[in-house]
Amino acid sequence: MAITGDSRSQFHVLAVDDSLIDRKLIERLLKTSSYQVTTVDSGSKALKFLGFQEDEQSNPDTPFGSPNNHQEVEVNLIITDYCMPGMTGYDLLKKVKESSSLRNIPVVIMSSENVPSRITRCLEEGAEEFFLKPVRLSDLNRLKPHMMKTKIKNQKQEDQEELKISEIQSDEQQQPVQPPSPQPQPQPQPESQPPPPPALLLQHNNNKRKAMEEGLSPDRTRPRYNGIPTMV
Amino acid sequence: MDVLSQLQRQLADFLASLYREGFVDDQFTQLQKLQDESSPDFVMEVVSLFFEDCEKLVNNMAKVLEQQVVDFKQVDSHVHQLKGSSSSIGAARIRNVCIAFKTFCEAQNREGCLRCLQQVNHEHAQLKANLQSLFTLERQIVAAGGSVPAMQ
Numbered sequence: 001m002a003i004t005g006d007s008r009s010q011f012h013v014l015a016v017d018d019s020l021i022d023r024k025l026i027e028r029l030l031k032t033s034s035y036q037v038t039t040v041d042s043g044s045k046a047l048k049f050l051g052f053q054e055d056e057q058s059n060p061d062t063p064f065g066s067p068n069n070h071q072e073v074e075v076n077l078i079i080t081d082y083c084m085p086g087m088t089g090y091d092l093l094k095k096v097k098e099s100s101s102l103r104n105i106p107v108v109i110m111s112s113e114n115v116p117s118r119i120t121r122c123l124e125e126g127a128e129e130f131f132l133k134p135v136r137l138s139d140l141n142r143l144k145p146h147m148m149k150t151k152i153k154n155q156k157q158e159d160q161e162e163l164k165i166s167e168i169q170s171d172e173q174q175q176p177v178q179p180p181s182p183q184p185q186p187q188p189q190p191e192s193q194p195p196p197p198p199a200l201l202l203q204h205n206n207n208k209r210k211a212m213e214e215g216l217s218p219d220r221t222r223p224r225y226n227g228i229p230t231m232v
Numbered sequence: 233m234d235v236l237s238q239l240q241r242q243l244a245d246f247l248a249s250l251y252r253e254g255f256v257d258d259q260f261t262q263l264q265k266l267q268d269e270s271s272p273d274f275v276m277e278v279v280s281l282f283f284e285d286c287e288k289l290v291n292n293m294a295k296v297l298e299q300q301v302v303d304f305k306q307v308d309s310h311v312h313q314l315k316g317s318s319s320s321i322g323a324a325r326i327r328n329v330c331i332a333f334k335t336f337c338e339a340q341n342r343e344g345c346l347r348c349l350q351q352v353n354h355e356h357a358q359l360k361a362n363l364q365s366l367f368t369l370e371r372q373i374v375a376a377g378g379s380v381p382a383m384q
Contacts, residue, residue, distance in 0.1 A: 021281050021317045026275060028266045083312075112316045133261050134320045137266075 011147045012036040012073065016046045016080035016092065017110070026079065026110075026135060038073075043080070043087030043107045047095060050075060050102055075105055076147040079131075082111035082118065090122060097126040106146040110135055236376045243369045243380075250366070255359055260322030279363055282321050286356050289314050295340060307345060308337035314352070324354045331371055 013035045023039045030037045040046050060196045078096065082089040089109050108120045109122045112133040119130045128146045131139050233241070250256050267274040268325050290308045296306050315330035329351045336344030 019313070019317060019320075021278060021285060021320050024265075024278055024281065025263075025320055029272060031267055031271075032268075112319060134262070134322075135317065136262055 010034070010036050011076040011144070013077045013079060013143075014042075014046060014049060014075045015039045015082070016043060016078065017043060018084045020083065022081065022133070028135055029135060029140055032137065034144075043084060043089070043092035043095075046080065046092055046119070048079065050096075050105075052095065052099060052102060054157055077143060078144075079105050079108040079109065081109060082109050082122070083113075090125065093122060094123050102228075106144065106150065108146075140168070168190055205224070236373065236378045239369060239376060240378060243366070243373060246366060246369060250362055254324050254360055256322045257324040258322065259319065261323060269342055275382045276367055278321055281348060282317055282323065285317055286326070286352070290349060290352055290356070293345075297345055297349065302340075302342055302345075304337050304345075305313060306335060311337060323359055327357065329355060335373045341360065
């Protein structure tokens, strides 16, 4: 998977909404926040874009990097409307979280209706956030930590692998090996966060995190990121 | 006062009145914040899309409501869409009509629905006229060498 030097530091968001106006809005919001954006008008188109293969679900042991489930483009976050004809945002969320190749992509749900049971259901299914519409620029500040988490986890994983390799090798170290990241926790906090609306109680679900960790590829050919941007 | 200052004053006053009378709400301000050099016509584009959408929905609802047997679920679905898009652009009055409209759909009240439809039409026309005046003022300001003031 080729990643150019520029797009490495850019995050790519896939936005799903059946309303043209809302698509235009979310696209503008995301671009203003310096994200790369792709918009689609349905859950099925989203899955298509993600390179989703139906038979991944029946075969949970499918190894990563297998030729069947390659993503054309890397997607760092999916943000989807809840109420859509056909496949709802919840259905899409489920499919993503059940997919071996897609489940570590963070998913955010948007809805014009504040229904606590709906919110709980989505969060339990693995959604990172639930935004009430209309979404604002300040809401998008909450996205970066989720996208960073995956990248930092990938980095940490690779760091540890590098360290193992260097221990096995001779003392002479040809290339600079970075020790495991000195950061205490791989959760960079944004500078200022507006308090979450009362309907939301964000709890880091341990099961969810574990699922994310298991979803990471041990593939060593994944390109390294030189230096993790820690400033948001 | 020179022409430019007069125009800018006019724009500020006009915008303030739109907020005061509830034609637009804070979401409209959010839209303006998203407009910049890279997307200079963003507000106008979104607003135009909304008016097109609104017209289409109103026509559809009118057709459904004049049937012998009204499919209120269909009407409700259109109202839901209109409520969402009016909320997204900050068209507060239209959004408020939709809230009442939904109640009539749920109560399967044809008369109530028809009244709301009329109200939507009315608000749509008013908002369209108001925003067109707004955009004209903005254009005049830019033509006079000024820039559209940043919104609070």
